[in-house]
Amino acid sequence: MEQYLQVGVVSSTHGIRGEVKVYPTTDDAARFKKLKEVFAETKHGNVPLAIEQVKFFKNMVILKFKGIDNINDVEKYRGCPLLVTRENAVKLAPGEYFLCDLIGLSVSTDTGEELGTLTEVIRTGANDVYVVKTKNEKEVLIPNTKECIIEVSLEKNTMTVHLLEGLL
Template sequence: MEDTLRVGVISSTHGVRGEVKVYPTTDDVNRFKKLKTVILDTGREQMTLSIESVKFFKNMVILKFKEFNNVNDIEKYKGKDLLIRRDQAVKLAPNENFITDLIGLKVVTDEGKEFGTLTDVLQTGANDVYVIESLEGKEYLFPAIPQCILDVNLESQTVTVHILDGLLDL
């Protein structure tokens, strides 16, 4: 498990006083109001930044950091990730997981056969869809519904699936 989770990506500057537009990568954009600090991942280093103000505009979050007061100082960080420590993350409900924790898990069938690896999670609105690469290298899409995804065990690093009739021929 990773120690940090991405909550946004700096997309551009906003104004001349060092504000930035952030594309949120979190389900709840209002969580930015509660954050006091974020970690800026520059690629070479990670810097902890203090959030001075939060505004919302369309689908973006506008952040002002105490450390930056000039557009020229923050401009070089366009496209960089904003992270939080895992202890700052929202509390998950039972049977909820962070996507980053699911990627790379081994997938087994309810019959005990190893099937492949979970490579991505697509968020469709109705329900998530797990992208699973089979042992043969073929990609399959499994809806994240109780009839298909029977168990996610982060301790054993496995996902147990039930293959619905017609989904594939084994």
């Protein structure tokens, strides 16, 4: 399991006082109000940044970091993913999972047939779609619905699915 989870990406600077525009990659952008610290993922490692102020503009989050007061000091974080530790991540309800934890799960059908490995999650409007790569390098798209996803076990690193007619 990954130690850090991405909550956004710095898209650009905002003004000249050290603020940045962040494209949120979390389900709820309002969660930035509760965060005290994020880590900028740079080429030289993760840099901790204390959040001083949070504002919202259209679909973006405007962040001001403590100790960074001009555009020149914040410019280096443009394009950097912003991460939080698992301890600061959103608390999940039973049956909910972080998408990054699902990648790599071994997927089998409810009839016991080994299907392949979950390689990607596609976010759609209605429900997520899991991309499973089979042994012969084909991709199977499985919707994340109650009818298709029978069981997810992060402890066993497995997912059991029911294949509806036409999915293969």
